[in-house]
Amino acid sequence: MPILLALALQTVPAAGTDFQTRMRQAKLAEGAAAGPDYQKKMWDRIGNATTDAYKACLASNTPADRSPFTLVANVGTDGHLTDIAVQPATPVANCMAGQFASWVLPAPPATPAPYPVEIDFSIKE
Numbered sequence: 001m002p003i004l005l006a007l008a009l010q011t012v013p014a015a016g017t018d019f020q021t022r023m024r025q026a027k028l029a030e031g032a033a034a035g036p037d038y039q040k041k042m043w044d045r046i047g048n049a050t051t052d053a054y055k056a057c058l059a060s061n062t063p064a065d066r067s068p069f070t071l072v073a074n075v076g077t078d079g080h081l082t083d084i085a086v087q088p089a090t091p092v093a094n095c096m097a098g099q100f101a102s103w104v105l106p107a108p109p110a111t112p113a114p115y116p117v118e119i120d121f122s123i124k125e
Contacts, residue, residue: 023070029109029116038108042117049099064091069087069096070118071085072085073116074114075116079105081103082114093121
């Protein structure tokens with residue numbers, strides 16, 4: 001029984017799990033067998049909306065801090081995002097977190113649950 005409990009604890013982030021750990025969990029999920037297919041479905045659904053939201057967040061936070069940031073979140077079985085966090089938590093990053101809070105992603109793979117995602121934002125000029 002302790003082995004099953006240990007496996008379950010590895011797939012579900014604990015409350016208060018640090019940001020770097022959540023990023024690693026998302027990278028592992030992205031690299032797993034179902035990861036590439038899910039990434040494609042996710043970006044097909046939110047790609048344009050993400051670009052539009054990012055532009056709007058930059059415009060609404062003038063002068064905008066254009067420094068890179070990372071967003072992490074958990075995707076529930078219904079596609080709703082929870083536990084959204086950004087680092088560094090600039091006004092633009094917080095704006096994007098707010099945008100993602102209202103979006104619904106495709107239903108994620110069954111494991112890990114909740115399904116972790118991470119998105120790196122940066123402007124290439």
